[in-house]
Amino acid sequence: MERTLYLIGTRHSAQKGLLGAPEHEYQEFRELVEQSVSALGIRTIGEEMSRAALGENTFSIARQAAERAEIIHLFCDPNHEEREALKIREGDVHAREAEWMRRLQSIEFPVLFICGATHVAAFASICRNEAIDVTVLHDDWDSPGCTLGRHTII
Template sequence: MPAVLIVGTSHEFQRATPNVPPDVIDAFRDYLRQVIVTKDVVLIAEEMSSAGLAENGLAQSVAQHIAGELGIAHDLADPSPEDRERLGIQQRNEIELAGFFAGIDPDEVEAQVRRSYDIRENFWVSRLVGSNHFPVVFICGASHVNTFRDKLLALGHDVVILADNWVPDDGPSDSFKRNSLR
């Protein structure tokens, strides 16, 4: 079966937000380039949407830039706001806030978060399977890595986790890693 290579990381690295030092973004770009070249990747897909980029004042993600540079396909695989509403997907913070004000048991809140994550991850799976471009690198938040892998494995895909939670190697931005990724 086709290979899916999963890279879990912080969305800050995907978006190159202003609070992330440029050398950290450069390290992420270098990492993606190396993976794409050494693994003969034909598609980069990611947990990101055009609306998510626009909310941060960005035209493209780091992965989109790399895909264009290397001449391979790219997919913003996260559901649009309209798809999220149609599918009943909520963000973790929305579920937690509603649960807090409603006095819902924290275990039930976590179960609601997991159900919402399952819907999103199934959406990503359908996009990957529908694209039929393999091998693919899929970039997602670290909290999705194992459950997303399990969904793909259940469908018979060959899946490799390249990074559970990618962070830059030791270097000038080491203090950034320690302070912002907790």
């Protein structure tokens, strides 16, 4: 079975929508995700995010897109308690990226994976080492139309 992963790197604030904010503030990223799902036959969306990282006033745009498309969504970044249980030290980026890979092993491919732009090259390499075909769709996606992402949603 061929395993393909499509990768979008971005700033983390682009992954989140602010409850009550105008939809146009995150519409471009949602459209990018939804168009990628449709055009590439995506079966699972994974992302460098945890429920805990969202907080009370934000939501995952990727999760919302997965729900709309009726496909699987997976938060891949371990939360604080999971990091402690996995003995992932603060700042240990490589251990976190390895955990993302572990979480993706048993899901349906093709996968659209969204992570911080600084992780794109390293995570693509990890995937390729696991015999996953990787296509980087965007190594550092940014929306010039979004004003909330850089300031409010962190």
